[in-house]
Amino acid sequence: MTPTAAPRTEPAEQDWLRLDHQICFSLHAASRAFNGLYRVILKDLGLTYPQYLVMLVLWERGDLPVKQLGEHLRLDSGTLSPLLKRLETAGLVSRRRSTRDERSVEVGLTEQGRALRERALEVPRRIAAATDCDLAEIEELRTRVVHLTERLDAAAAHLEND
Structure with a gap:
């Protein structure tokens, strides 16, 4: 005898607009909870969660133009630029004009930024x-x-x- 799947139960139609039935809210709440947990854990590294994401991409991909870095992170340059400035001030990344295209700025890890990867493991x-x-x-x-x-x-x- 093969087991049968339990019938799927769906909330009553009038319940679809309840906050606790919204996947978008569940994902939003989970994201905020993760951010809070990362905030505590990343304090030891001296990074915020968005800065950690930047470092992850650079540890994985190496030097990148700001535009490509933003594409990997789904961030626009207006959001990314302040993050990069703070990371640069902390001595973790460097920014420089591309030698191939002066309109483009490339971001790379400093020695200190590369060394931080060990602690981030x-x-x-x-x-x-x-x-x-x-x-x-x-x-x-x-x-x-x-x-x-x-x-x-x-x-x-x-x-x-x-």
Whole structure:
């Protein structure tokens, strides 16, 4: 005998507008909770959460033009520039005009910025421990959120073109 799937139950139609039924709010609340947890953990590194994201991209990709860095982070230059200034003041990154295109500014890690990576290796483990999830569970959740993001991007593009 094969097990049958339990019937899907959906909230009553009038409940769809309840805040606790909104996936956007659940993701927003989770994001804020993660930001709060990262704020505490990243204090040891002297980084804010957005600065940490910049450092992650630079540790992974190396020197990048500001425009490409913003594309990886889904940030515009108006948001990214103050982050980069603070990281530069902290001695973690350097900014310089591109020799190939003077309109472009390239961002790179300083020696201090590269060295910080070693200390940052503990961040994912600390997040996993704090959330009582193992790294495999976190990776599974991350994969599902990435797929959701891709579908949302596609849906928004489709709606914009209609």
